[in-house]
Amino acid sequence: MVDQIIEYIRNNKQRFIDELIEFLKIPSLSAQSRHKADCERAADFVRKQFSQLGLDAQLHPTAGNPIVTARHTSPENKTTVLIYGHYDVQPPEPLDLWTSPPFEPRIEGDNIIARGATDDKGQLFTHIKAVEAHLKTNARLPVNLIFVIEGEEEVAGVHVSEFIRTHRDDLKCDVAVVSDSSQYAPNMPALCYGLRGICAQEIRVQGPKQDLHSGSFGGAVANPVNVLCQMIAQLKDESGKIRIPGFYDDVLPLEQWEREAFAALPWDDEAFRQSLGVKALHGEETYTSIERKWARPTLDVNGIFGGYNGEGAKTIIPAWGGAKITMRLVPNQNPQTISRLFRDFIRKITPPTVEVSFIDHSSCGPVIVKRSAPFVAEALESLRRGFGAEPVFIREGGSIPIVLTIQQELNVHALLLGFGLPDDNAHGPNEKLSLTDFERGIRTSATFFHLCAQK
Template sequence: MKDVVDQLASEKSEHVEKLIEWLKIPSVSTDSSLKGEVRRAGQWIEEELSSAGFETRLDDTDGHPICLAQWTGAEGAPTLLIYGHYDVQPPEPLDLWRHGAFEPTLEGDDLVARGATDDKGQALALVRGVCGVLRSRGSLPINVKFVIEGEEEIGSPNLTGYLEAHKDELSADVALIADCSQFGPGMPAITVGLKGLVYLEIHLQGPNRDLHSGSFGGAVENPANALTRILGSLRDDKGHITIPGFYEKVRDLTEEERAAIRELNFDEEGFRTDLEVPMVHGEEGYSTLERKWARPTLDINGLLSGWTGEGAKTVLPAHASAKMSMRLVPDQDPDEIADLVVQHLKSICPETCSIDVHCHHGAKPVLVEQNSPWLDATSRAIEKGFGKAPVMIREGGSIPVVSDLKATLGMDTILLGLGLPDDNAHSPNEKFHLPDYQKGIETMAWLLDEMASV
């Protein structure tokens, strides 16, 4: 495989040019006005795979399409299913970007653009690695299938049904996803745990219209006041979530797991200074990494009420709303937690307002089986590609497809991280470190070789 890796190393400029081309497409899945652009991003990656020799198609769903690509010419060899997504988060707030969000810009060794690391850059690294082997050799040492969707950032509403409908066609020995981070610069990692997710939208209605705060203040409930009281009551001053039953099924870290986290020597002061916060904060009794990786959280993601334009307007708003997410850990169930939280919110809403709670997407928490020949093969490939063996880490994020792949197709997933913790995923000035992009491409080539021997 070294000859192929050397060839991939000589094609660095082309790899970057291809990524820039894809990143220019504003494939924001939550923006209905960009539906055509989302589809164009799917067509782009389909063509990339087709031109390398994969059998491809773009399957329509009730939302955005899914790219399916297969090469199954390695009879008797293992089959790898690779998942990725071509949709991206909205770029707002636009004024905080140093350049246009969809105008990929090189800043030293970093490529800055929306989707650079989440997930176009990481997904394309896998595609370029596999396609490089196929172009050089004319065949692959194992069978490879790709499922690359356009709805991950909105909770993959059509993916579970798609997996079920194409169960036989998608059968494989193991799945691979690159949508995570390394532990730090020069510290490659395999993610062995992900948090689950519950996402809610809360609406409080007061009077039938906005009112003069002088004429009506004190006589009519202000829904903004009521909502802030409700939200403020959901956590105590020790960072503990106060919703009854919320922690009932939380699986506590073992002493061995806590010791393993301590051995990673996380730079908490560097973490704090990078974020420019006075001090770290979270649930009392746990370290920063334990809170990020293995303790459930509750966060307000957005608030809206009243007058938010320039200057003053003395208004008593008729309506107040909030968006709120909870990250879950084993063995919490997102449906159970959603029910608990909705009932609690309704029980503490004052009678002076009406409340409506809408549940958006959710995901189950995941722990990856570490005693696995596929994980061992990935570790060896990473060591060859990055020059250093990976560490095993958890992530605070959620990737709903991991549990779907297990439940629907019965396969485990390897979570490879090519990004860095400071890549600004979901934030302005998202970036991807191009040396890691190249290492990811070369690691993917090595991985095909390693998996062929399992």
């Protein structure tokens, strides 16, 4: 039966690509309000895809872009799979770096080049076509399915979280799948089982009530920018270890098998160094680059400002200085706890000469899915069959808030099944998707539905 499905996918691949091209032609940029109608058009395109397959598809308006849901339920199915995706895309600028217009999809060799090809239209399309393959060969689906496809992922829109929270009962499922990431390397499919969280803080150090003449006053008054630098310098030691008391208390240490698995992955520090253009790599001692990126918490200044930044010199003691700081968190660190520890420490090291204030920016908890979690084995086996290659079980250094929302609100594990490639240029010019991987992704998804039903 699966063989028939695989054959259906092979036989219909060109039509799938043609339909994806229609989808990719819609400039559904969520960041630009003039593309609001395009976003609605993309949502409707997705809705129609589901309707044509006989799924119960609906458009849910929000204060932002609509959310599309689709549902297939059958009394004989034991398992319900929720699939998340997004139809909105990043702005294509700068346009001059594209070799062809971003919304005129072009096939070049094995790749389809267009904005949204991998992030996330192409990837979410794999699941739709997996559904089709099942229905057209077997007239039924082996699992119940719920799709939640949103249109504000690229602008960190809050509406999908709200939607999940308020539709908790409707969205009840056994496992969730998110295909918005990538393989570890070509022909090395991956299931991502860990994401870092984030705690973003802005601090402002206020000195004199206005900028002062550095000649007339310098020496007699603390310079808030010097103070800011001294405070930031105290946040980390030279090896990159964070010095905020209690910061590491909740960190889930890497297990031996993880360290071995990471070490077994193909990785070249020198190539990595060169790709970044840095003189030397840096980070906590006794951890490898992969461990530092995926599984260790960080503290980075994202921006710093204060005083004069124009041409030449301006001889002032600035009235204030500020910095935006993000900490990436690993399981089981809690962003609220970290925010409190950060502020307590900053207050403690603030000298009596200045005043400090804070702004809270985005925060999101880390995610981890144990190897023993439900459906992980099925996901890995699906990747193995879909890609014809041994999948790896990896983590990611970035943060995907929706994953935690799904896990917390629906009380299920969300499996990150990424079909793209690390060099697909998501968010960049000439975004692409391998047509081979597109087919492999459809196969993987179809196999996953099949295996979930066997469980």
